[in-house]
Amino acid sequence: MKTVGTLYIFCGKMGAGKSTQSAQLAKDERAVLLSEDEWLSSLYPNQIQSFEDYLTFSAQIKPLVKKHVQNILRVGTDVVMDFPANTKKSRKWLLEMASEVHANHQLIYLNLDNEQCLRHIQKRRIEQPERAAFDTEEVFLHVTQFFEAPEASEGLNILEFKGK
Numbered sequence: 001m002k003t004v005g006t007l008y009i010f011c012g013k014m015g016a017g018k019s020t021q022s023a024q025l026a027k028d029e030r031a032v033l034l035s036e037d038e039w040l041s042s043l044y045p046n047q048i049q050s051f052e053d054y055l056t057f058s059a060q061i062k063p064l065v066k067k068h069v070q071n072i073l074r075v076g077t078d079v080v081m082d083f084p085a086n087t088k089k090s091r092k093w094l095l096e097m098a099s100e101v102h103a104n105h106q107l108i109y110l111n112l113d114n115e116q117c118l119r120h121i122q123k124r125r126i127e128q129p130e131r132a133a134f135d136t137e138e139v140f141l142h143v144t145q146f147f148e149a150p151e152a153s154e155g156l157n158i159l160e161f162k163g164k
Contacts, residue, residue: 005031005073007098011085011150012110014140015117015124016163021110022082031078034069036061051142066097073103087148095155107156112163114144 008025010018019035026033036058040048044057065083072079085091085107098105112120121140125132150158 003076004101004103005076005078006104006106007069007073007094008078008080009085009091009094009105009107010082010110011091011107012112013086013114013117013147014143015119015121015135016110016112017120018084018110019082021108022080025108026080029078029080031080032072033080033082034065035082036084037082039065051139062093066093069097070101073098073101085150087146088154091150091154091156105157107150107158109150109158109160110163111149111160114140116163117144 008022008029008031010022012018019037022035023033025031039061040054040057043061048054048057069079069081081094083090083094085094091107095105118137118140121135121137125135128135150156152158
């Protein structure tokens with residue numbers, strides 16, 4: 001019997017490098033990469049103007065994404081989720097996605113401090129000007145207030161990388 005795939009998920013503050021690291025991991029592991037930013041910008045072009053818009057549209061795609069990911073895992077293919085696992089609620093959803101199909105999971109926690117993340121965001125604003133409106137210190141500070149570091153008590157297989 002073919003085994004199910006592994007679900008890789010990322011946790012880290014805005015600017016910690018989740019998208020960069022998830023793309024590299026997908027390449028290294030020959031896994032399917034799913035990016036929330038890509039799904040949202042494709043399905044809702046120019047409609048996400050605020051953090052509240054993001055929350056609304058993100059919630060709308062979750063049932064479809066869950067079914068899609070579980071189908072991929074069931075056929076034995078690994079999936080790298082570039083979806084933020086930055087709150088207990090989001091991690092619970094991602095963990096259930098794996099556990100419901102008896103898939104393994106790995107949470108990669110990019111543990112960078114605020115100053116490191118803000119430096120990354122500033123660099124990203126220059127490299128990706130289309131993100132400049134959202135990639136601001138104000139948005140970072142707003143989003144960071146909701147961040148919850150992962151804990152082993154959540155039932156997660158955590159691999160932590162500390163910033164330098």
